[in-house]
Amino acid sequence: MRSMGRTDLPPEQQRALQRAIVWEWVTIGYTSVTIVVIAFVLGGSQAMKTAWIEDMLSLIPQIAFLIALLFIRRPPSRRFPYGLHRVMGVGHLVAGVALLAVGGSLAVESALSLVRAEHPAIGTVQVFGQTIWLGWFMVGVMSVIVIGPFFYGHAKAKLAPTLHNKVLFADADMAKADWTTTVATIVGVLGVGIGWWWLDGAAALFISLGIIWDGVKNARAAVRDLIDQRARTVDEAHPHPLIGQIVAHLDGLPWVKESAVRMRDMGQVFHVEAFVVPRRHRVSLAQVEAARRELAAMDWKMQDVLVVAVASLPDEAQR
Amino acid sequence: MVRRARAIVTTLGALVLALGMSGCGLQIPADPDGTLERITGDVLHAGASPSGDLVTVRGDEVTGPLADLVEGFAASRDARVVWTVDSEEDLVDDLANGDLDLAVGGMTDASPWADRVSLTRGYPEIEGSEGASVVMLLPMGENGLQAALETYLDEEVGG
Numbered sequence: 341m342r343s344m345g346r347t348d349l350p351p352e353q354q355r356a357l358q359r360a361i362v363w364e365w366v367t368i369g370y371t372s373v374t375i376v377v378i379a380f381v382l383g384g385s386q387a388m389k390t391a392w393i394e395d396m397l398s399l400i401p402q403i404a405f406l407i408a409l410l411f412i413r414r415p416p417s418r419r420f421p422y423g424l425h426r427v428m429g430v431g432h433l434v435a436g437v438a439l440l441a442v443g444g445s446l447a448v449e450s451a452l453s454l455v456r457a458e459h460p461a462i463g464t465v466q467v468f469g470q471t472i473w474l475g476w477f478m479v480g481v482m483s484v485i486v487i488g489p490f491f492y493g494h495a496k497a498k499l500a501p502t503l504h505n506k507v508l509f510a511d512a513d514m515a516k517a518d519w520t521t522t523v524a525t526i527v528g529v530l531g532v533g534i535g536w537w538w539l540d541g542a543a544a545l546f547i548s549l550g551i552i553w554d555g556v557k558n559a560r561a562a563v564r565d566l567i568d569q570r571a572r573t574v575d576e577a578h579p580h581p582l583i584g585q586i587v588a589h590l591d592g593l594p595w596v597k598e599s600a601v602r603m604r605d606m607g608q609v610f611h612v613e614a615f616v617v618p619r620r621h622r623v624s625l626a627q628v629e630a631a632r633r634e635l636a637a638m639d640w641k642m643q644d645v646l647v648v649a650v651a652s653l654p655d656e657a658q659r
Numbered sequence: 660m661v662r663r664a665r666a667i668v669t670t671l672g673a674l675v676l677a678l679g680m681s682g683c684g685l686q687i688p689a690d691p692d693g694t695l696e697r698i699t700g701d702v703l704h705a706g707a708s709p710s711g712d713l714v715t716v717r718g719d720e721v722t723g724p725l726a727d728l729v730e731g732f733a734a735s736r737d738a739r740v741v742w743t744v745d746s747e748e749d750l751v752d753d754l755a756n757g758d759l760d761l762a763v764g765g766m767t768d769a770s771p772w773a774d775r776v777s778l779t780r781g782y783p784e785i786e787g788s789e790g791a792s793v794v795m796l797l798p799m800g801e802n803g804l805q806a807a808l809e810t811y812l813d814e815e816v817g818g
Contacts, residue, residue, distance in 0.1 A: 464813075
């Protein structure tokens with residue numbers, strides 16, 4: 341028997357994957373440039389510092405995605421009989437935990453700066469003989485870099501459902517919310533400009549809470565898949581519709597009395613255990629094998645499929 | 660839902676800022692404690708700590724290139740200087756407590772006081788600095804004062 345599961349992709353998914361890889365590299369390139377540019381105008385603003393660190397953190401999901409891709413292509417082996425798809429989930433969890441930890445520490449730092457009433461100092465720079473307040477450069481830089489995430493955020497959000505890739509989806513989701521960070525930074529810096537020192541710390545706190553929330557969302561989604569929750573859609577909103585389709589298909593077979601499914605998300609692909617109660621006590625090998633092939637033909641994500649004949653259906657399997 | 664809340668808070672923040680900006684006299688950067696406005700046409704409370712040729716103290720008189728720059732800056736704001744001579748640490752305390760508006764004493768841009776007071780940019784061109792990147796100390800976050808002082812220093816000694 342040829343190995344269970346799959347590590348190759350149909351043409352549509354291959355194209356989507358190629359584009360996703362290109363977009364990830366574009367994002368890494370763009371973010372690296374913004375990190376360097378922000379470093380030049382950092383000054384004493386807590387909001388700027390928080391946005392800068394968030395920029396660095398935002399690289400983790402892309403790097404996790406690209407590294408995981410190297411692993412999930414490998415076919416299943418004796419040692420890893422389910423393949424290495426879970427590497428994607430591990431990367432997702434690492435990204436989530438990093439966001440959570442750093443976001444938490446930044447939130448504490450900004451809250452303390454507010455409590456201690458620390459007034460942020462932003463001096464001037466001399467450019468071509470003119471003395472200009474550094475805050476204007478901060479506002480200028482942030483106004484320019486706000487544009488990028490709109491493009492790559494929406495591009496990746498379109499690709500994520502095609503690939504059923506939750507790391508890509510979460511990454512796109514964060515990029516789409518990134519403008520709030522950038523605008524908050526501008527508000528904080530201009531607040532300092534008009535003498536409202538607290539607006540800088542408040543903006544920093546707001547940005548850190550956003551980072552914490554991203555961390556919670558990512559870590560939660562990753563953990564749930566790693567502990568084998570029922571497979572859900574890429575946005576986690578609903579149980580995956582394929583479960584219902586499998587049950588409908590099996591129930592429609594003449595030799596099947598009733599059926600139920602346990603399906604888990606391995607990260608991009610599913611592992612399916614379909615339980616069937618036959619009408620008679622005798623089931624032919626050909627029937628089971630045909631059912632298995634038919635299920636595998638329903639969707640590219642679903643190649644690691646077992647059809648198990650049982651006397652009665654387990655309660656936890658979904659009908 | 661959280662994403663919408665984030666967008667709403669961001670927009671509200673921007674609106675509050677817009678109100679604030681239209682409300683004030685629009686001097687940017689401005690001082691949270693209004694130091695620049697207070698000293699203009701009045702008194703600049705300056706601290707000095709003796710340092711080589713840069714700041715020399717003889718009796719009540721504070722002289723040297725750094726002291727001259729402070730006097731010059733005060734004059735440009737129609738203010739007179741009232742000097743306090745003390746150790747560096749006491750000057751930093753006075754700045755943090757709001758008793759002083761400015762302090763000099765040959766500190767450089769590598770000064771460890773940077774987390775308690777604000778440092779101006781370094782000015783290695785100041786006479787007697789021997790190439791060291793000499794700074795002046797200001798109360799933290801009085802950005803209007805700092806911008807005015809740095810503008811003056813850029814004109815007097817170059818960046």
